[in-house]
Amino acid sequence: MNRMLRHFSVVVTLVMLSACASHFPVVETVVPPAPPPTPDALADWNDGPAKRAITDxxxxxxxxxxxDYVPPEERIAVFDNDGTLWLEQPAYTQLVFTLQRVHELAPQHPEWKTQEPFRSVLKGNMAGVAASGEEGALKLLAATHAGMTTDQFSDIVHKWFASAKDHRFDRPYTELAYAPMIEVLRYLEANGFTNYIVTGGGVEFVREISESVYGIPPEHVIGSTIRYKYSVIDGVPTLTRIAQLANVDDGPGKPQTIQGVIGRRPLMAFGNSDGDLPMLEWTAGGSGPRFAALVHHTDATREYAYDRTSKIGKLDKALDEANSKGWTVIDMKSDWKTVFP
Amino acid sequence: MNRMLRHFSVVVTLVMLSACASHFPVVETVVPPAPPPTPDALADWNDGPAKRAITDxxxxxxxxxxxDYVPPEERIAVFDNDGTLWLEQPAYTQLVFTLQRVHELAPQHPEWKTQEPFRSVLKGNMAGVAASGEEGALKLLAATHAGMTTDQFSDIVHKWFASAKDHRFDRPYTELAYAPMIEVLRYLEANGFTNYIVTGGGVEFVREISESVYGIPPEHVIGSTIRYKYSVIDGVPTLTRIAQLANVDDGPGKPQTIQGVIGRRPLMAFGNSDGDLPMLEWTAGGSGPRFAALVHHTDATREYAYDRTSKIGKLDKALDEANSKGWTVIDMKSDWKTVFP
Known part of the structure; x- marks a missing residue:
């Protein structure tokens, strides 16, 4: 995978070209009526400043x-997904899905052997993919994320997750969520919070695993969206995914969709990159007590170490702002006892 | 108001040009753990086919x-707002707001005396407003719904609702929701359902009253949206409403936003016009038991009587489809004991 993914400039934007499908039988997490937080609710965290900041x-x-009391209905916590709740290196999971999907579909598209960006994808030439620019990215989006019904897309993604694996860890992507962050989700729920994922990834891609991996129901996943076409085909009402981006949920898109979908300013926000900065600012800028945190990837042994110059999950301006404003910086290496469950 | 509102063709589309602002302290309804439905949970309904269809x-x-058991997390009910949960005649509430807002702002805009569509609005000449077309509608949107922060818009709408009244009933708009439908909302909550409003109106306009009038929290209101600009002004993170429609939540827009925001197909849907037909079809088209209902305005004495030829809330194709598919048609005159609380 590493070799395939040397050049990202355009490809990274691909992940933002994501989207939407569901109707899979998802069982919503029942939020228990707030029991008193037990001392080991965050057992995968070392006793340090990050854990204390959260519990305090x-x-x-x-x-x-x-x-400083906040009623439960206003206890909204928002979480970025890639790099905050699960790993995003060496490539966003949805990008891996996109590239593998091109390989899967290639036998039905002999013309791809000579057409960019498909030709480059099939040859593992990521520089070529990058060179195809936004036009190429939109072609990949159209080929892999559009032209099917929402139910069909849901099915495709569901099946992909059932077999796809990360190469380095030799585990399904669904097992590469961060155990300490899953603890935070449960801990907040137990304290009357409602958790939302706010992801640059496609909302329907992430929804496919949000319940099983994070215990977060589909209606609490906000993300990038493509357009749908509604039509009644042979008497069957149908939503077809079309290859047009409706919304890119990154950077300023995050506070915009939080306002558009939730309509309340969050009380807590967790991110890991400059793309999360507006969401953290917007959260921290509310009146009364607010909490903003960054996951800082500092652990090359157990996961990855990257920040200011990384092409994926670049953390530069947001790290400066966190330091100057006293936001919580979660040091993966020193704050987490465990990384993956 | 009646005289002002003779011609609607363009003006009606105005309501779709709506939008978004909040951060008002809204208290979320706590859904009680489903008590057994009491026999009079729908006391404002006559014992008839509509009431029976709902309770059955x-x-x-x-x-x-x-x-046919459906777990609580999949018990999603969606409700159109104008004409389904509250009155929409002789004009959508948000249109009344828009026109009155032009009057309020006119002293600061002497140029409006000669500029369309403002000139026509100020003279009560709705034919003139209509003649200004979509361009005129967008100018009204820009003047009344954009150019302020989300908090400022919330404040403007909040204040307007506190004083605005419907002329015929001489009551605030917030008292002109349908009592039997509010009973349905509570009845469904008591049975483990989650209710969403899915409105052609602006999401932030409706959110301003959704909690107080319907007991529906802001995050369960889906509607038309305009775009926001995110910026940090003098250190303050700000969402400014800009005069561009992001999404019109009418007709095919309804299943599209239901899928985009909720990601589950509703179990029950309530509408009252052809603009709700796709939402009802989409709901009814799901697998297993599904419920679709239309509020039919048949009561000129207590409210209004209109359907197939009405310019507002036209109910023609949807009525045919309801009849042919056996959907529930709620006859306001015969099914409701009370109309307004």
């Missing part, structure tokens, strides 16, 4: 009758 | 261990 903040907002 | 359907899907 939660303790501060859940106590009725105190000045 | 709910009874059918909530019983664990039976073939």
């Amino acid at each position: 903040f939660v303790a501060r907002v859940v106590k009725p009758g105190t000045p | 359907f709910v009874a059918r899907v909530v019983k664990p261990g039976t073939p």
